[in-house]
Amino acid sequence: MRSLGTSDRREAERLARIVGVELDREFERLRANHAPKSDGLPDAQPSALATPVVNAISDSGSEPRLLCSGVQRHLSRQEGFRNGLQEVPTTEGSTGTAGAWAARQAQNGQPKAAGALKGKTSFDVLIDKWALGVQPEQNTISRTRMHARRFEEMAGIHTVEEVTRQHAIRFIEQLQQAGQTPQNINMHLASLIKLLNYAVRLDLIKTNEASGLAVKAPSGEKARRSFDLLALKSIFSSPVYTAGHRPKGGGGDASYWIPLLALFTGARLEELCQLHPHDVMQVPYHDEGSENSAWVIRITDDGEGQGLKNAGSRRRVPLHPELERLGFVEYVQQAKAEGRKRIFHKLVPSIDGKESGNFSKWFGRYLRDVCKVADKRMVFHSFRHLFKEVLREAEIPKEINDALTGHESGDVGDKYGGDAYPIRPLVNAIKRYRIPGLILPASWRFSEELVAH
Template sequence: MLERAARLADGWRKEREIYAARGELPAFNDRVRQALADHEAVLRGDFPDFPAGSMNASEAMVIAARAVLTGEGVVSLPVLPPKAQATRPNPQALTLTQLADKWAAEVKPTAKSVQMWQRTIRDFDKSTGNLRIEQITKRHILAFKDSMLAAGSSPATANNRLNQLRALFRYAVGNDLLTADPSVGVKAPVTQRAKESRKPFDTASLRSLFAGPVHSAGERPSNGGGEASYWLPLMALFTGARLNELGQLRVIDVLQEGYLRDGVKELAWVIRITSDEEDGLRLKNQSSDRRVPVHDALLKLGFLQYVESTRVSGQPKLFPLLKPDRYGSVTAYWGKWFGSYLRRQGVTDRKIVFHSFRHTFKHYARDSGIPKSVNDAITGHASGDVADDYGSLDYPIKPLVEGIESYSVPEFDSFNIQPYKQ
């Protein structure tokens, strides 16, 4: 049996060199870990109908897999009784909760994110039995996915929670706490209908929204954060930015930037969307750091006058009346107000929400002929292109300006929105 294990281990080691040369070592380790888990299950008797004559083969597979994963020779590896193999995890290995604590200490996520991760870990442990991370296999991840779907979770919700686990496993692999990510390839299928859960605004729904009292009669409801009720929808329509990106803006984030056009120096007003941990500014990902030129429609409505009046008043935040929730999100309460306000203005389609402005911008940007790379740079969308590593804050300003200049919203001038008044 040991001779057989040695042959298996030798073959796997040669195969590992091939995977390593292709940069696919994690995938190879994941496959060996899965083989180890499968044959340990055979030895434990989890499959009573398994041919008895194959037990020696499974013992050889277990020895070989451990040798390849640990780097130790097959001869020096003791063969433990099956029950002992299943019940003696490495005491040095971390639980998922301990792993999450280490991850959080480095990444420093928001309190809301920590709570989300804790809930997912609690449910995963309940499903699998408080395993240490080295004991977790792809089979456990698949079982957790299936249990969420069986309990009525949508595929999108299940994938969000799987991604939370994936972030922890990737952290563990990167810090030599695991040899491979057991969640690789596990994903709940998302139907086309689910993908269409958000719709862009059409001309009729935009007209209904901007015909409301905030934009047509000068109302500034306190629940809408005063001037935020007026500016946030307009800014989202002409920048494609996310709600929280706009709500957390500071006065200093609206500035002029110079560039060359046909050899002549020009100045453009831009909105800088950036992360700043010390100032509590958080973005979705690295590609979200960017500058967005201020559209002419916003200039005509008095956006710069509003920025200046806020600066003169001594307020550092562009929308100082927004009240953060207990997790520090400055737009959580505002988003609930906007949803209710939108329905009162006759936009009853539940698939149209504030995030629909982002879809609307992408749609009209394509219609306006804006190149995809510029569209992505303006919206902070990670396209998967190598150019994403270039850094959106360093993206040349000239194509951004030209993109925004060409961007138009059909019939916007006919909406008769009242300009800002101090």
């Protein structure tokens, strides 16, 4: 029996995903080790092992300890199966349980992919080596693994050594046929290219066959742009703000607060979704000889399950007076009183563990279908672009702009910014942040009353 080490439902979900991936990798390794004796195990088996973990999460109800127990029972069965494979004899001529099982599958017409791994490197193994050497955030590892598996499926290969430029081109074509945007295709390519670069570094392959490949946006299509006043009015006069709607896909109250927080902090979506109640705090500061204090949001990776894009992303952002007026401090205090692990506890993480994954999909639909913002260059990240632009228009120095947004410019001074940056200039900058012509919604409490009635 493996303990997940937590009684928190959300953390159990995250850990179960990670453990499920680990068991998939272990099964792949064992399958490869026994390939000479068994002609390989079918590709479908690892995902069949991981499926019960997801089912345990969705079927265990709302009680965290019951959920953990349910997940642990499934993991225990998986580990028992894995241990059974480890005990299969490997002497010459012996097939053992795994060999007999594989032989039956072969008779049933199942594929024999594992034989292709003999003497070569699977993408899972390469990713493990890359993750150990580079030590990126867990979300980055999960996303890279997902992109690599999609490449294997679409290109029809199983090992790093097999990759040719034609495989990479086929991957692009398959993604295009699946309706992926140029931006998403390039994200997939970036994952593939960095893995193959690492394979070259390890001398597993001689050249990176995907190097230099990218998809250009169609003529006339431009990069993301900031929300204009019309789009902002459409968002903040929508049913979430005027009729008290709290869509399940938007994580309940998260659908109200997260766009407002993005508007007034410029924070990235994942940074907002992963906030803990204790990340909102009052800090003292001196202003012209007098003692003052300010409410700030701490963007950090110190908490359980939190991550950052880079070290420069760690920072403190003062709360805008409008966020205080709307009741955000009161909302956070309620979250603390309820003992929530996260401020937005109703958000459901995506399959790769990202707190923002499902919210991002919901917001994209809500923006187009409900708010009627048709410009596809306007997305959630447009809040961040807008925040930077408004600060520039207010003639806020670049150094302070970067400190508020967690942007590393490469200057030596950046090393002394982040969460150690003085609060007073940040507070003064936030006070100067305003968007003329934008009428903000009713307070959170008023919206709560609309929901109640």
